[in-house]
Amino acid sequence: METSLYLTLLISGFYTPSSCLHQYHFITNYMNWTEAQSYCRAHYTDLATVDDMEDQNRLITSVSFDDWFWIGLKKGDSMKWHWSLADRRFYREGETEFRNWDTGTPQNGNCAFMSTSGLWNNTSCDDQHHFLCYDGKQDTNLTYVLIQENKTWIDAQSYCRQYHTDLVRVRNQTENTEINKKITLRGLPVWIGLFLDSWRWSDQSDSSFRNWWPGWFIPDQKFSCTRVSSYRFSSFYTKWINTPCENYEPFICYEALQLKRQVVRVKMTQRDQHLNLREPAVQDAIVQEIRNKLKEQGLPADTKVTWKKQPDGKVFHKEEEGSPKKEEEEKKMKRMMTKREL
Structure with a gap:
């Protein structure tokens, strides 16, 4: 080529x-999630929406001290499948909707894996599988990286984001076939970056970016609002947890900048x-x-x-x-x- x-x-x-799409503003007032949402809508655009890791890093650098603070993610009523790699630059129209489910799926389970046949199944995110990372960094020629370690889906996501770009996304049948070739010889299924949840952003954004702390998050937990940690020397630094919306926390607003x-x-x-x-x-x-x-x-x-x-x-x-x-x-x-x- x-x-x-x-x-x-x-x-x-x-x-x-x-x-940049989002300019973040750290508010030191302590409010519950609904009050924080009203404040952000009155003074800026809304409670913080996070589209990708670049947004996440900018959001954290806007915070001036160690604490937990609200962002705009709240649990909704309906479930939807999303890709872990949320950056819209990677998708053309309709590509986020590509699916290659096996017969009779999806059924129970919020995380997806690809079998050696190239078909997809879903299972509990707490199951452990090998996994496939997507690497879109400019300093490498790698695209798909097979990791032959058994991890939960959340742990696999964290690994891929730390060492590569994210868990693999599959946009069309051509990519599905190419990815399947990577795992066929190994004879084992692998996690892919597709997950199911009901969480929605306050500004109604369709961003599928999530950054849950692996040791905490349970999808069916009753706590419906999300906060992020800025404690720099802790295991949950930059990670999200879901907590009661009635808690009083500082929070992050965002202002939409004109493109x-x-x-x-x-x-x-x-x-x-x-x-x-x-x-x-x-x-x-x-x-x-x-x-x-x-x-x-x-x-x-x-x-x-x-x-x-x-x-x-x-x-x-x-x-x-x-x-x-x-x-x-x-x-x-x-x-x-x-x-x-x-």
Whole structure:
């Protein structure tokens, strides 16, 4: 895959910078969860929502002393399946809904594993299995990392977040087949990052990010509100527990910052004619290279890059030589490049 041959064209013609979605504000007043929610909605946007580990780290650095404090996660009435890897940059439309359940599943159990057949089953999160991590770090060529240690689902999640990115997510059948190849020879099922819960964010966000303390959380516990620890020298530092909503705690609000976006049409020359640009894995690899180049060029670390699909659902369209449409696109590209130079 000769990505480097057309990266220059992509970098010069396509990027989507954005500011951080959440700016966190630590409130030292002690209130119950409902009072804290009302305060945040009156003065900011809402009680804190956390989308990913980057958000989690920013949230913790907003706290000035060691304590427990409320965030905006509260237990709801209906159950829903989520992916542990909550970052929306990893998913196209509909990909968070991909499932490959075995016949008769899901039944009992809030955590999912993949069998050696590639089909999914669910079981108690306290069961112990080998597990598969997804590694999306820029300093490694690894993608799927098989960990041959028996751990509970929560412990497996913590391990993957510490040493890689997160428990593996499966967005489509192609990825399911690729992941299945990693475990077939071992002959044992593995945890994947799919879990079932009823927890909802105060601002009605669809974020599936959770960071429960492994030694505490029980999904069916009656305690319905969530607080996070800032005790720096404890085993539950940055971890969440669910406690009675009537408790009085300090809390974190968030303020939604306006996104700055730029959508640019790209002209790209394909050097490798055997490369299928419609493959999600190929498109993801290109985007990852773009992110790396943007970082090298000094753009903010939280710059996000995504492909924008056309009305027909495709990302790329082939243009014929000498077509009026092609000539018009070239004029548009020149105008956009001139504006950037100014």
